[in-house]
Amino acid sequence: MTRFSIDxxxxxxxxxxxxxxxxxxxxxxxxxxxxxxxHSCTSRGIVVWAKANRxxxxxxxxxxxxxxxxxxKTHD
Amino acid sequence: xxxxxxxxxxxxxAYWIGAIILGLLNILVLIVRRQPWGVTWNIEIWAEWIGTxxxxxxxxxxxxxxxxxxxxxxxxxxxxxxxxxxxxxxxxVRFRPIRDKKFFFSALIGGLLxxxxxxxxxxxxxxxxxxxxxxxSLTGWIFxxxxxxxxxxxxxxxxxxxx
Numbered sequence: 001m002t003r004f005s006i007d008x009x010x011x012x013x014x015x016x017x018x019x020x021x022x023x024x025x026x027x028x029x030x031x032x033x034x035x036x037x038x039h040s041c042t043s044r045g046i047v048v049w050a051k052a053n054r055x056x057x058x059x060x061x062x063x064x065x066x067x068x069x070x071x072x073k074t075h076d
Numbered sequence: 077x078x079x080x081x082x083x084x085x086x087x088x089x090a091y092w093i094g095a096i097i098l099g100l101l102n103i104l105v106l107i108v109r110r111q112p113w114g115v116t117w118n119i120e121i122w123a124e125w126i127g128t129x130x131x132x133x134x135x136x137x138x139x140x141x142x143x144x145x146x147x148x149x150x151x152x153x154x155x156x157x158x159x160x161x162x163x164x165x166x167x168x169v170r171f172r173p174i175r176d177k178k179f180f181f182s183a184l185i186g187g188l189l190x191x192x193x194x195x196x197x198x199x200x201x202x203x204x205x206x207x208x209x210x211x212x213s214l215t216g217w218i219f220x221x222x223x224x225x226x227x228x229x230x231x232x233x234x235x236x237x238x239x
Contacts, residue, residue: 064168
């Protein structure tokens, strides 16, 4: 169970999602991907995508307009 | 109950709720205005008025009073102010600097192409696509086909140059 993170700060959809997908495919099951964004639609898009793909996703607004996401890779 | 109120103010709303509200408001615009909602036509007449005053365009008779009396002016202002207000209420307002020069230029070029395309097509996503299809105009369907084609091409360019 390793924690990875990628820098998506200031990037607009769909770039963060494409980066997250790419990173995810190189990770093992049980690994966690940590993401932080200041765009509500980026956060929303990743949460919706993760739920549709049955990954575990935790979203937290850590400050006004800043979202912290933790995505667990549950399956290949 | 508290959680529901929190979601209403702070979001996120489900996409289908937003879609229904947008649809109802769009009908309201059509009833009150007797003309479907459109964004770019009003931007064009403002641009023509500015161009005329700068002396780069020939006068087509747009006056400041006329523009201030146009319903489109208030629809567009309402769109901007409403989006800002919603962000403010949700306390998500934040100055977001541009991460990279390339995003600045891609947004600028994209905006110019979208604006130009919307005007030569006599409408944008809202005026030509949504309301075009809603009023069974063939334009809407042709526009939709072109949008898919353009989006496909845009995605290819995005993956190649902006990733």
